[in-house]
Amino acid sequence: MQVAPPDFDRLFGALADATRRDIVRRAIDGEEGVAELAGHYSMSFAAVQKHVAILERAGLVTKERSGRRKVVRTNLYALLAARGLLDRYEEMWRGRFDRMTELIAETKEADR
């Protein structure tokens, strides 16, 4: 199956805001609509609606019909893309730790 690559520029911008990251976290369950999400924050409904719209454009959330309501649901695929970057970062640190271990082993041998 061919999947279009996520729009990283949009994704970066959308995730750069703490409220939007929190919305993404809450919307993983996909049980709340915009009004319910807005209840968690001290900002206006319109402001939350704007945040959700930005997330929607970035492909991080979608609005779905659930019975008679519309709920906001996180697109786990987009979130996994972010995670993929963290995985690569982890690889970088594993390499660093390996080199540190080698370095320590070397100085131990020199001490003998």
Place this chain on the structure above:
Amino acid sequence: MTVTAVRKDPQNLTMTVTAEFDASPARVWQLWADPRQLERWWGPPTYPATFTEHDLTPGGYAAYHMTGPEGDQPKGWWQIVEADEPHHLSFRDGFRNDDGTKNPDMPENIFDVTIETIDSGSRMTIESRFPTLEALEQLLAMGMEEGLTQAVGQIDAILASDTVAAR
């Protein structure tokens, strides 16, 4: 494998890695405090690092560059926030322009390093915080990534093609 735990939080853009070493905290501290040792592990073999300034005291500054296979030299800086030998180090890590000045347009990464004494030697915990996902992407695109070939799966393949396209 020395890495004992990795905790990733994609929403808050932090990653914490823990590793254990068969050496005292004083010895492990030297991996950071001695620039010649630091140079041997900070960059991957394909992008070795050279530290031209290195003042590991609170408020201190460090400057480095990495040399890539094509002769490209991405430059970085550290601003030391806290340094409590041999147990704690926190610093900001950013990019420098070709003329050596800090590049404020490029993202910073914040590191918090803790070195504890354990029965078998030392445990080092490193927390990295990224201001944005873009910061992480730029860091990886700078040629600091390694082991990419080990990455598997559809998502990583898509990420890899996206990274190439972005260059």
